[in-house]
Amino acid sequence: MKLLIVNPNTSRPMTEGIAAAARAVAAHGTRIEAVCPSFGPLSIEGHFDETVAAAGVAEQVKRHAGPGAVEPPDGIVIACFGDPGLDAAREVSGAPVLGIAEAAFHAASFLATGFSVVTTMTRTCVIAEHLVQKYGFEPRCRGVHGTDIPVLALEDGGAGCVDAIEAAAREALVRDRSGAIVLGCAGMAALCAELSARLGVPVIDGVAAAVKFSEALIGLGLRTSGHGDYARPLPKTYLGWAAPLGW
Template identity: 70%
Template sequence: MKILLINPNTSRGMTEGIAAAARAVAAPGTRIVATQPTFGPVSIESHFDEAIAAAGVAEQVRLAAEPPDAVVIACFGDPGLDAAREATSAPVIGIAEAAFQAAALLSTGFSVVTTMTRTCVMAERLLQRYGMHHACRGVHGTDVPVLALEDCSPDTLNQLEAAARTALARDRSGAIVLGCAGMAPLCRTLGERLGVPVIDGVAVAVKWAESLVSLGLRTSAHGDYAPPLPKPMAGWAGALRW
């Protein structure tokens, strides 16, 4: 089984870290092929960054060297999710959607601990979209820059732990969702320190991808997830045309 793991930003170090976390939970026989767009922001910390990153996700799905059995979008904003589902019949899983649903299975209410405070509203909109806003009791920004997670210092780890402890107490939550793919390598440590379920969407998405593939389930091509209509595309997007 081949899972195409797309880091929507252009940080090679982060792509490698996310890939390592994915391979750590993958079943024997699952091949994780990690990639990133050829263009776009080095980190995704705004609506502007996310808009460009979404095009990068579509690029990577469209130009994959061989068709994957499943696709995981490893960014907490799930950028380009619908476009990716149009572009392939393979199951496409965004890590935010996967993490929210897993957390709701493990607790009656969960909190999200993310990076920049300005991105909290983006997570809140996803919760509304996925119908998970009633299960989430709070979204907490730490103002830890995304790239600070590449080589996470003890101080940064302690800052994330402190934010999670505050969230658990203030929100009366039973679980923590990590709001950035770059936090994936920290999941086990934070879980041990906090003593509650700590959910990394990368790991959950990989396991769900494996399950959907093993069940023979594919993305529906009926209606709005049908392949895009063939048409000319200008400029750099010319290579992506149908």
């Protein structure tokens, strides 16, 4: 079984970190391949970054899972908490495509009546909130909280980051009356075990959750619906650098 992990930003170290987090939980027979777009922002900390990164996800999914792809993956994970390009990827790929935000929300819903999200920049809270609304997790998600840790600062994984996230999580558990914490950034994957140990409640990293749920769906033989809203893209000319993205 081959899982394609698409890191929507263009940071090589973060792509590798995400791949490592994925491999750490993958089943014995699961092979992880991690890629990032050929263009776009080094990190995603707002709508503009995310909009360009979503096109990068489209590029990578078309390349690796579109018509004529060599050895297409059995499942795809989009490894940024805003789930950029998720709907686009599902039009391309019959293999299941999961975003890490939705995967984390689903996992948390299995474990607690309510959960809180702790993320990086406060300005991106609204992105998570829009996903909560779109996906229907409003009865479950009791709060989204920023720590204002820059995404790339997470790469160093310093104790300061863990402490700041732990503090925000502790406050959220009380203020939101939550039973679980969702980590709101792919870059937090490496901190998940430490935070779980400190907090004593389920702490969910979306990368890991998406990998295991992908394995589950693949194991069930389920594929993205090609009927209706996610039907394959219509034949169409694309111009400029995007010409190869046409159908």
